[in-house]
Amino acid sequence: MKNKSEILIKFGDRVREIRTQKGLSQEQLASLADVHRTYIGMIERAEKNITLININKIASALGVDLKELL
Structure with a gap:
């Protein structure tokens, strides 16, 4: 299960990073x-x-390619 949580953490961090770069709440x-x-x-x-x-949906809302989140 550790790998699963690491993946979720990395993905969440990436979403936060792009969201804040775009100035979105x-x-x-x-x-x-x-x-x-x-x-x-x-x-x-x-x-x-x-x-x-x-x-x-989130990639589209952020205006990025899906691969940028993964």
Whole structure:
């Protein structure tokens, strides 16, 4: 399970990094990605195992290619 948590941590850190570079709050990103406002925080804190569909929504909302998040 350790690998799983490391992956979630790295992904959450990457989302936070790009979000802050774009000057977006968690709530703004959630609105753009059409997900609940608490969901972004849970991803950034590695509390959520995100689906590919939601990864794609977040990448689109951030205006980046999917590969930039992975």
